[in-house]
Structures are given as C-alpha cells and as structure tokens.
Amino acid sequence: MTTIKVSDEQEIISRLSSYVQKISNDAIHNRGKFYIGLSGGSVVKYLCEGLPTVDTDWSKWVLAFCDERVVPEDSDDSTFGTYKRQLIPKTQLKESQFVVIKQGVSAEEAAKDYTDKLKAAFNGDDFKFDLLLLGMGPDGHTCSLFPGHPLLTETTLKVAPITDSPKPPPSRVTLTYPVVNSARNCIFACSGAGKAEMVKRILKDKEDLPASQVKPVSGSLYWIVDNAAAAHL
C-alpha cells in the first residue's frame, strides 16, 4: 500500500488525475480498453474537475460504478446522473460507455441487471477492473459496504443489493469484496478534517473497518490524503 500525503483538495485532484492518466494509458496500450469503477460522494467532485485534464483515448474507456444508489437518474443522489451532468459534457465520453443500473426497479433487480451488464462489458464473469476510484465515509464505509453489515462477508454475489444502507438513500447496489480486491489498482481519495479520525483508525491503528478490507490480491492500493485528513497520522 502506498500513502500519498498532499497539501489540499486541489492537489488530490491533480495527483488522482495523474494516476488515472498513467493507468488508463497503460491499460489501453496493453489490453486495448480501460475499465474504471467510479464512486459517488466526494470523489465525484475530484473526478469532474480532474478527469477533463487527462490525456487519454476516451473512446477506449468503459466506465462502471463501485456502488450506485437506486434512485431516478435525475435525482441529485444518482451517482451516474451526477457524472452525466457534470463530467460527460467536459470530455469526449459518451453516455453509452457507462454501465448503469436499470431505472424503476428494486435494488435486487437492479443488482441482477447490473451484474448482467458487467458480464457483457467484461465478456465474462471475471470483473477485473483496471482501476477503482474509492471514497471512504466518516464511518469507514467504502462502496456501499458499511460497518457491521452482513454484506462485508458476501463472497457469492459480485454485485449485491442493499436496502438498509445507514447512509441515505437506503436502496443501493454495490460491488462486493471479491470484485473490489481483484482490481488491478484501487485508489482512495480523502480530504478534510471530517475524515481525519477514520483515516488514522484505518491507516495508523489498522482497525478492521470496511475500507481496511480493500486489499487487492495482485493489484496496487493507494491512499491519497490531504493534510487535513492526514492530521492524526
């Protein structure tokens, strides 16, 4: 694991964008496509500001979601909806490059449908992402994998529904650890004093929390934290 301490949110954005540029270009060079998993929450802002600066072949990108809220696409809570409004217009990405959840169905049906769409995108059921961009909530959750939740031990489903998310909205779909930990690269990006205590509990005290269970089996793990989030390290 590599921890990268930077001064502020702007530097998080520029470091994250450099990693995305390198990893995307390597993936496209070596395998012809770049599979990236996006998160919601604060990561959206980093990516909507940073990705438009990346020098890459956008046509080779396949974009999916580490987790998604089961809400209408035009809701502010929809992670895809937010990228659609705030990222697509600033890049050459097309909406058809995003693997999105089905609208107007239950979390269970959305999870099954999203699994099928990922199988089509990956040409099989080995969902090996080149890069997952992850956030960590102040409670230590990542994706929609929350402390104490039974989904933390899910090993059969690759994509799971959740209807009792402690953070609203309650209905979501999420990648599970077997998929997360098979990624070639996982990057957490955290900023602000509100994350400092949890960053310390995970990176210094090595407590067993959802974000600590992200340990790519044969991939690389990076934590990019700003000074405020790294205050107790």
Ligand SMILES: O=C1O[C@H](COP(=O)(O)O)[C@@H](O)[C@H](O)[C@H]1O
């Ligand atoms: O609800 C969610 O929260 C996490 C963390 O969000 P943050 O705003 O605290 O960074 C996010 O990674 C996840 O994708 C999202 O659905």
